[in-house]
Amino acid sequence: MAAAGVAPALALLAPWAAAQSSAQFLPSPAQFDQLFPERIAFYSYEGFAQAVRQTPAFAARGSEQQKRQEMAAFLGQIAHESDQLKAQREYRRENWGLYCRQGPGESCAPGQQYYGRGPIQLSWNYQYKAAGEALGLDLWADPDRVARDATVAWQTALWYWTTQPGVAPQSAHEAMLAGKGFGATTRAINGVIECDQGADPNTLRKLNRRIDFYRRASSLLEVPLSEPLGC
Structure with a gap:
């Protein structure tokens, strides 16, 4: 996205x-x-x-x-x-490190990447953060949970x-x-x-x-x- x-x-x-x-x-x-x-x-x-x-x-x-x-x-x-x-994770691995937007109140967790995951290929650090907050999860710190946990x-x-x-x-x-x-x-x-x-x-x-x-x-x-x- x-x-x-x-x-x-x-x-x-x-x-x-x-x-x-x-x-x-x-x-x-x-x-x-x-x-x-x-x-x-x-x-x-x-x-x-x-x-x-x-x-x-x-x-x-x-x-x-x-x-x-x-x-x-x-x-x-x-x-x-x-x-x-068929894709749990974005196919193009060369893009995996590109989805980190830095700005006021925005950052990326150390060692984490925010490439597309899941049915709608959720992408970017701020979207993982917002989705996690809506679901009561910390997807900013653990974005790969979207590709590990089907629910x-x-x-x-x-x-x-x-x-x-x-x-x-x-x-x-x-x-x-x-x-x-x-x-x-x-x-x-x-x-x-x-x-x-x-x-x-x-x-x-x-x-x-x-x-x-x-x-x-x-x-x-x-x-x-x-x-x-x-x-």
Whole structure:
């Protein structure tokens, strides 16, 4: 994910251990397996479902179609971010030491690196710190817990999705509720790197890959696409 400011967790999403909303939409285990046939064991359906239940606002608001559209958008985005749930850690090791932002009130723990981990590839020291504070954990001192603890990995992905806007006006969760389309979720996740870059071939490839995964998820969940698809 691109560097951006970190928004505070939304009060409506706390506490993380809240009971599942009766209105929440969840894909079936068979649908999850069909969408991620090569996923590694770390990313289990049970872990995913548990994290969803602990995030009561996610895929729980608006019409049934809106709930399914949000779920499809989330699944499409994590399919791209985590290489279809095969990557616990960012593949490009040469980038691992690049995610330390220093500034007022910001620093990096000695010996720690803040490269992408988990379903949404949480990145940067300040995001690990904020995610840990929301979850009651010290992920600033131990960022690799996101790649070792599957429960935490899923929780950080849903924390980012529901509360963090990145460089966008609102989080991916809020954008879907407002009908802003799938493209707005890409802007919230990786807007600096992938949005507003013109016709750069590599950027277009990444954007189209996200859209392709979203199309698959939407088809599987039998829900119309939320447009615009591009950011």
